Amino acid sequence: xxQHEPLYYLRDDAxxxxxxxxxxxxxxxxxxxxxxxxLTGRNLRLxxxxxxxxxxxxxxxxxxxxxxxxxxxxxADQIDDVRRLIEELEQDNRDYFDLRQGVTAxxxxxxxxxxxxxxxxxxxxxxxxxxxVELVYDMNHHASFRLIEGxxxxxxxxxxxxQSVSFGLLxxxxxxxxxxxxxxxxxxxxxxxxxxxxxxxxxxxxALRTVPASQAxxxxxxxxxxxxxxxxxxxxxxxxxxxxxxxxxxxxxxVTYVGHAGLxxxxxxxxxxxxxxxxxxxxxxxxAIVSYSELPAFIDYVCITHTHMDHTCIExxxxxRHKIGTVLVPKNSGGNLVDPSIKLMLQALGLPVRELEDxxxxxxxxxxxxxxxxxxxxxxxxxxxxxxxxxxxxxxxIFAGADAxxxxxxxxxxxxxxxxxxxxxxxxxxxxxxxxxxxYGALFTKPVPRAVNESRRFNGSDFVLASRLVxxxxxxxxxxxxxxxxxxxRYFMGVDYDDDARQIVESDQLLRFCGERDVPAERxxxxxxxxxxxxx
Numbered sequence: 270x271x272q273h274e275p276l277y278y279l280r281d282d283a284x285x286x287x288x289x290x291x292x293x294x295x296x297x298x299x300x301x302x303x304x305x306x307x308l309t310g311r312n313l314r315l316x317x318x319x320x321x322x323x324x325x326x327x328x329x330x331x332x333x334x335x336x337x338x339x340x341x342x343x344x345a346d347q348i349d350d351v352r353r354l355i356e357e358l359e360q361d362n363r364d365y366f367d368l369r370q371g372v373t374a375x376x377x378x379x380x381x382x383x384x385x386x387x388x389x390x391x392x393x394x395x396x397x398x399x400x401x402v403e404l405v406y407d408m409n410h411h412a413s414f415r416l417i418e419g420x421x422x423x424x425x426x427x428x429x430x431x432q433s434v435s436f437g438l439l440x441x442x443x444x445x446x447x448x449x450x451x452x453x454x455x456x457x458x459x460x461x462x463x464x465x466x467x468x469x470x471x472x473x474x475x476a477l478r479t480v481p482a483s484q485a486x487x488x489x490x491x492x493x494x495x496x497x498x499x500x501x502x503x504x505x506x507x508x509x510x511x512x513x514x515x516x517x518x519x520x521x522x523x524v525t526y527v528g529h530a531g532l533x534x535x536x537x538x539x540x541x542x543x544x545x546x547x548x549x550x551x552x553x554x555x556x557a558i559v560s561y562s563e564l565p566a567f568i569d570y571v572c573i574t575h576t577h578m579d580h581t582c583i584e585x586x587x588x589x590r591h592k593i594g595t596v597l598v599p600k601n602s603g604g605n606l607v608d609p610s611i612k613l614m615l616q617a618l619g620l621p622v623r624e625l626e627d628x629x630x631x632x633x634x635x636x637x638x639x640x641x642x643x644x645x646x647x648x649x650x651x652x653x654x655x656x657x658x659x660x661x662x663x664x665x666x667i668f669a670g671a672d673a674x675x676x677x678x679x680x681x682x683x684x685x686x687x688x689x690x691x692x693x694x695x696x697x698x699x700x701x702x703x704x705x706x707x708x709y710g711a712l713f714t715k716p717v718p719r720a721v722n723e724s725r726r727f728n729g730s731d732f733v734l735a736s737r738l739v740x741x742x743x744x745x746x747x748x749x750x751x752x753x754x755x756x757x758x759r760y761f762m763g764v765d766y767d768d769d770a771r772q773i774v775e776s777d778q779l780l781r782f783c784g785e786r787d788v789p790a791e792r793x794x795x796x797x798x799x800x801x802x803x804x805x
Contacts, residue, residue, distance in 0.1 A: 274483055274484075275483075275484065275508045276483060276508065277477070277481055277482055277484065277487055277506040277507065277508055278477055278478065278479070278481045278506060278507055278508070278509070278510060278511060279474065279475065279477040279478045279505060279506060280438065280505055280506060280507050281512065281549065281550040281552075281555075281560060281562070282438050282439040282549050282550055282551060282552060283436060283437070283438055283439075283505045283549060284436070284437050284438070284439060284445065284549040285434060285435070285436055285475075285584060285587070285588060286434065286435045286437075286445075286448075286453055286584060287432070287434055287466050287583055287584060287587055288432065288433045288434060288435055288453055288461075289304060289308075289428070289431050289432055290308065290354070290357065290358060290362070290428075290431045291354055291433070291452045291453055291454060292308070292312055292452050292453070293448040293449075293453060293584075294432075294466070294584075295448060295449070295578035295583065295761075296576045296577070296578055296581045296583065296609065296611070296614060297576075297578075297609070297708070297712075299583065299609075299614045299617070300418065300421070300422075300609040300610075300613070300614055301368075301421045301422065301424075301426035301427045301428075302372065302416055302421065302426070302606060303606065303609055303712060304365070304428075305364075305365040305368035305369055305426070306368070306369055306372065306606075306712050307711045307712075308358060308362070308365055309358075309365050309366050309368075309369045309711075310710070310712075311449075311710065311711040312358075312452070313355065313358055313359075315339060315340075315450055316341065316351050316354060316355050316452065317355060318341070319340075319341035319343060319348070319351055320348055320351055320355065323343075323345055323348050324345075325340070326340040326341045326342070326343070327343075327344070327345065330342040330446070338447075338450070338763070339450055340450055341450055341451050341452070342446035342447065342450070342451040343446075343451060343452070344456075347454055347456070350454050351452065351454075354452055362428075362431075364397065364425075364426060367395075367397040368397050368398070368426065369714075370395070370397075371394075371395035371396075371397040371398045372398070372606070372714055373714040374395050375394060375395055375398060375414060376714050376715075377714075378390065378393060378394075379404070379412035379413060379414065380412070382406075382412035383410075384406065384410035387404040387406075387412065391404065398414075400417075400420070401416060401417050401420060401421055401424075402414045402415060402416055402417065402604075403415040403417065403604070415603065415604030415605070416604040416605075416606060417604060418603070418604060418609065418610050418613050419613060422613055422617050427617065429466075429467075430465075432464070432465050432466045433461055433462060433463050433464060434461070434462050434464050434466070434471070435453045435455070435459050435461050435462075435498075436459065436460045436461075436462075436500065436502075436505055437458055437459045437460070437500065438458070438504065438505070439549055439550075439551045439552070440551075440552065441458045442458055444759065444760065445760035446760065447759075447760055447761070447763050448578070448760060449763075455497040455498030455499075456498060456499060457498070457499030457500070458498075458499065458500060459498045459499075459500050460496060460497075460498045460500040460501070460502055460505070461496065461497045461498045462491075462494040462495065462496055463494060463495045464494055466583075466587060466618050466619075467617065467618055467619035469619075470490070470493065470494070471587055471588075471590070472591035473490060473591075474490065475587075475588045475589075475590075475591060476591050477506070478511065478561045478562055478588075479511065479514070479561075479562050479566070481508075481510070487502070487503070487506060511560075512550075512555065512562075513555070513560070513562055513563050514562055514563065515563050515564055515565050515566065517535060517537055517540075517565065518535055518537055518800070519537055520537060520802075520803060521536070521663060521665075521800060521801050521802045521803045522535070522536055522662050522663055522665045522667070522800075522801040522803070523535045523536075523798065523799070523800050523801070524667060524693060524798070524799045524801065525559060525796070525797070525798050525799075526559075526748065526750065526793050526796065526797040526798075527542075527545065527547065527559040527796070528546060528547070528548055528558070528559060528755050528757075528758065528795075528796075529544070529546045529579055529750065529751055529753065529755065529758055529762075530543070530544040530546070530574070530579065530580055530669075530671050530672075530697060530750055530751035531543060531544050531545045531546055531547070531559075532544070532667075532669055532695065533559070533564065533565075534660050534662065534667060535565070536635050536662055536663060538634035538635055539569050539570075539633050539634040539635060539662070540565040540567065540568050540569050540570075541568075541569060541570045541571075541572060541633075541638065541660060542564070542571045542572070542589075543571075543572045543574070543658055543669045544572070544573060544574050544579075544580040544581075544582075544669070544671060545571060545582065545585045545586070545589065546579060546580075546582040546584075546585050546758060546761070547559070547560060547561055547564070547582075547585045547588070547589070548560055548755070548757050548758065549561075551757060554757065554795075556795075556796070557755075557795035558757065558795070558796065559796050561588060564589070564592075565592070566592060567592050567594065568589065568592055568593050568594065569594045569595070569633065569634075570594060570596075570597055570633070571589070571593055571595075571596045571597065572596075572597045572638065572658045572669070573596060573597065573598045573599070573611060574599070574643065574655060574657060574658065574671035574672075575599065575643065575646075575647075575652075575654060575655035575656070575671065575672070576608070576609065576611055576652070576654050576655075577672075577708070577727075578761055579751070579753070579758075579761060579762060580671060580672075581611060582761075583618065586615065586618070586620060587618060590618070590619060590620055593620065593621065594621070595621050595622070595623050596615055596620050596621060596622045596623070597622075597623055597631070597638065597640070597658075598611040598612050598615065598622055598623070598624055598625070598654070599611065599624070599625065599640065599643070599653070599654045599655050599656035600624050600625060600626045600627070600640075600653060600654070600656075601613075601624065601653055601654045602651070602653035602654075605651055605652070605653070606712055607650050607651070607652060607709055607712055608650070608651065608652040608653055608654050609654075610654070611624075611654050612624045625640040625656065626640065627641070627642045627656065628640065628641070628687075633662075635662045635663050636660065636661040636662040636663065636664075637660075637661055638658065638659070638660055639658070639659040639660075639661070639687075639688070640656045640657075640658065641656060641657040641658065641659050641668070641684055642656070642657070642680060642684070643655040643656050643657050643670075643671070643673045644673060644674055644675070644676045644677065644680060645672065645673055645674030645676050645728065645729065645730075645734075646673070646674060646697075646699075646702065646727050646728060646729050647727070648704075648705040648709065648725040648726060648727060649725050650705075650709065650725075657669060657670045657671055657673050659684075659688055661688075663801075663803035663804065664803060664804030665692045665693075665801045665803070665804055666688060666689065666690070666691045666692050666693075667692060667693045667695075668688070668691050668693065668694050668695065668744070669695050670694065670695055670696040670697065670738065671695075671697055671751060672697040672699060672727070672729040672730075672751060673696070673697075673729070673730070674728065674730045674734045675730065675734045675735075675737040675738050675741075676734070678737050678741060681737070681738060681741045681742070682741055685741050685742055688742070690742060690743040690745075691742045691743070691744040691745070692744065692745050692746065692801060693745070693746045693747075693748065693799065693801075694738060694739065694742055694746070694747050694748070695747075695748040695749075695750055696730055696735050696738055696747070696748075696749060696750075697729040697730065697749075697750060697751030697752065698729055698730050698731065698732075698735055698749050698751075698752060698772055698775055698776045698779065699727070699728070699729040699751060699752055699753070699772060700728055700729055700730060700731035700732075700734075700771060700772055700775050701726070701728065701770075701771045701772060702726040702727030702728045702729065703726060703727050704722045704723050704725070704726050705717065705721075705722050705725045705726065705727075706722050707727075708727065731771075731775045732775040732776075732778040732782070735749075735775075735776075735779050736778075736779060736782050739779070739783060739786075739788065744788065745788065745789075746788070746789050746790070746799070747779070747783050747788055747789070747790035747791075748791060748793050748797075749776045749779060749780070749790070749791070749792045749793060750792075750793045752764075752766070752772055752776070752792070752794075754766070754793075754794040755795065776792050780792065
């Protein structure tokens with residue numbers, strides 16, 4: 270290589286989206302059955318509504334107060350593109366519709382069971398599900414079924430051929446459309462590539478954020494893929510090195526809030542990233558954003574708390590895959606439709622994964638990591654895949670509670686007997702979450718009664734529940750996070766609080782509560798760093 274030849278980095282403001290049938294991939298759009306349920310039960314409805322009433326959707330997309338609503342954020346000249354997506358789904362993916370009908374029919378069949386043996390029912394299981402389910406009772410003799418997820422990923426219902434990726438530049442768009450309601454189309458501001466999500470090609474692209482390459486290397490890299498859209502791949506790159514880079518701590522423990530529920534916990538010997546949703550820099554708020562170039566060259570562990578898309582962010586995990594040692598995820602009960610295995614979905618994406626039981630710990634340099642039981646925030650559904658994380662490094666004790674709620678304080682009293690008092694407690698206070706159907710509606714095969722839907726929400730801690738944790742763990746510092754307050758994450762959070770919002774009122778109460786006890790506390794909404802000296 271000519272030493273004077275220019276070298277190119279992936280730009281700071283370049284962003285990436287993983288896609289399935291041109292829809293943003295979130296954790297319930299990757300597993301085969303939940304993908305089918307969402308595509309046929311939610312996405313198809315939205316696309317048909319857009320084609321029939323495009324101007325209503327366009328008007329709604331221009332109203333910032335409706336962020337996160339059920340409207341398609343596409344332009345009028347994309348109506349034909351959306352119509353083609355509908356045709357592709359209905360004509361080329363009939364098995365998705367068969368799956369939905371199969372789940373509906375199987376649920377109806379199981380409702381008739383009275384506790385007697387179900388061995389004779391296997392022949393009545395809809396053909397699309399035959400060989401993929403086990404019929405089971407709970408201890409109260411209520412019939413249900415267990416999906417054999419590993420077999421589903423190995424079969425034709427896991428559609429790698431439907432996967433692709435999209436690249437864009439924040440400097441060319443006003444804002445990214447909300448991820449659950451708008452398909453991603455190869456327009457003039459985006460570059461699409463027909464790349465499977467487990468393809469190592471993506472690792473080579475994302476390594477270019479910090480390790481540059483020549484023009485010839487870029488040309489050869491992108492020549493491998495079928496590209497569509499009006500954004501030239503060369504536009505994604507610059508000869509200017511990233512403005513901010515990582516420097517490891519020399520001693521003690523450094524904790525960095527990286528946005529939403531994300532934490533980077535580091536020592537000189539180990540780097541742990543919790544629930545990463547990493548933002549691309551927009552050039553306007555660079556001091557507030559922790560972006561990819563500021564992360565360690567190697568991340569020993571990524572710890573995931575639960576399956577919701579603002580904690581299991583596939584967009585981010587794929588961009589970090591080339592530098593991750595192990596992803597630690599909560600134990601899954603296996604085969605529950607509303608609780609797909611995080612381990613299996615991340616393995617399908619080429620990530621190295623280890624599943625941990627409640628209170629299972631692993632040793633790491635300078636201490637250990639502990640998986641902690643997690644109550645709340647899941648609408649009372651039987652979802653096993655959730656854990657908080659406790660880190661003990663160089664004598665410092667840090668608890669990342671995510672959206673956990675102290676519904677039973679005895680649980681946390683028992684945990685405190687093991688961990689002792691904390692140096693840092695991080696807790697989410699999204700105390701008025703969306704109703705159950707907002708996330709899980711497409712997975713139900715019968716209408717959910719309105720009163721039930723409104724009662725069972727994705728609620729995290731309010732003041733009372735959060736203050737219990739402060740009283741129990743007696744932390745030296747409290748961070749309130751996971752509120753979706755960073756405006757650059759609005760494309761997946763869909764929230765915008767005013768000063769009277771209950772989340773703000775309740776978290777203000779906790780700040781005052783901590784202040785009265787001389788415990789430093791803050792509501793986090795941008796980059797924040799704490800340096801903790803080692804403790805013997």
